[in-house]
Amino acid sequence: MDLSQFERVSDYEWRIAPFGRMRVPAVIYADKALLLEMDQKVYEQITNVAMLPGIVKAAYAMPDAHWGYGFPIGGVAAFDPGEGGVISAGGVGFDISCGVRTLHTGLKAADLAPIKQKLADRLFAQIPAGVGSTGRLRLDAAEMDAMLRGGAQWAVKRGYGTEADLNRTEEHGRMPGAEPDKVSEHAKHRQRDEVGTLGSGNHYLELQEIVEIYDAEAAERFRLHPGEVVVSIHCGSRGLGHQIGTEFLKQMVIAAPGYGIQLPDRELACAPLDSPLGQDYLGAMRAGVNCALANRQVITHLTREVFTEILPGSHLTLIYDVSHNTCKQEQHTVDGKPRTLFVHRKGATRAFGPGHPALPQDLRDVGQPVLIGGSMGTASYVLVGTAQGMERSFGSACHGAGRAMSRHQATRQWHGSDLVRELASQGILIRSPSLRGVAEEAPGAYKDVSAVVEAADRAGLARKVAKLKPLACIKG
């Protein structure tokens, strides 16, 4: 991207003053190298977001921003319903509430070594992954609605987890205001037997070793110690979320002119928050959030079953569960005044700072754990939310690395079987139903997650706590 398009606020903050129909400025948090690499589409999309009605303060792009659908992936924008603010299906994305959760295993990397192969094989066998896979549960209409209302709380009531898991999940595992009636039969049909499945693409379940600590105090509070093994699960709301996104995107495209909304890009389709369509989407999207929370909770249960089978008495405890494709109603202080806003985070992680009432009591004074997933074979990170981040990005940070090259380019450059061998020689086991899928997700096809995390830290969005290195990866 051409840097002359920006006003440099600091080494990590680049501002675009409002022009044309922009209502607020646009701000990109990144270092110079990341910004230079960023697609020009991010500039177009983030300035388009700044044109939407009711947007507050600024449209933000995180250090991992890339070309998305209407919103850039890595986009954050808050809207005030009292000022004609909108909700956008594209601003949430197709995979509603896609996110990451990380669990302690209580194991040291050295303890894992002799059982790693077996554990990877059993996790791959027990956790459905990839195209066409189905879960162990098949939900009838009543159970589907109960799941969509209850989220991870529903899963825990059915025996898939504990109250302690809920305490470490955003919204205590259940997004209030979900309206299963606003979710179509098609969407429910798509989900009927997909609860507890990983999906495909960049979704995974990974065994990781904590290899570096940057913030000893926060790491101690999150109980992260070098040499210990954790499990991270990255997946979302599966077919149900995708179908909700598809259907509401179309409805919003058709309805926008009627609401007097001029769309700079059709994909930015949105509806006023206080309109019937906006409210319907909100109800359906919140049901999608619950679906994702239930999904990650059930996968957690399956993971625990495998651990217990191989290591009787093992105890996996949840560190935290974050969602990075959402729109949430939150209180934020803007120009010294408290306001109720609807914050869209498309490929951006909520990163609440210390003292926030939404955080679990035992972590409230330190801040929210922010889990940043790498790509297959690359590092992941744990960060912590900061007070500065609340000011700078409505308490939001990056979500991952973001692709550096297309899937097609990746398959021309790498073969799945070579990658599996190469990673195995580095001590990273890959288990996947599709070698082509492995090639498409080659580590080299992604940007350097470390640079992204460093920029998020330096920009003050969230603070680095620990680095995780992959040991085994179950790919969808």
Add this chain to the structure above:
Amino acid sequence: MVNAYWEHFPHQADIGVRGVGPTLAAAFEQAALAMTAVTTDLALVAPAESVEIACEAPDDELLLVDWLNGLILEMATRRMLFSRFAVTLGGHRLRATAWGEPVDVARHQPAVEIKGATYTELKVGKTETGLWFAQCVVDV
């Protein structure tokens, strides 16, 4: 001269599908082939069973997205892959038959599940040589 074909075009995170043909219906059929090819090798999918799909939309571009999303729904709920399509168009209404078979992970090696067809790079029109084309990015 080949006057009906499909191709992929790059998108940073996802992938673009483009169908080209002598008629709009043929371009829609080719776009569907391009979409299956995102997931697997078309030659591996036997056109053994058929499924009927119908949709309508206010314009041709929205109709393309509806058509592809209709197929994605069938792929997801029936756990099938499709390799042959017959589309008929009347106004902004589409009726189609898709032929395919249930997913066989070992044989098809499906690379990635398609979440939805999007409005990104969505275009339907005529090429300089007078052929129809229909394209958009699909989210995977």
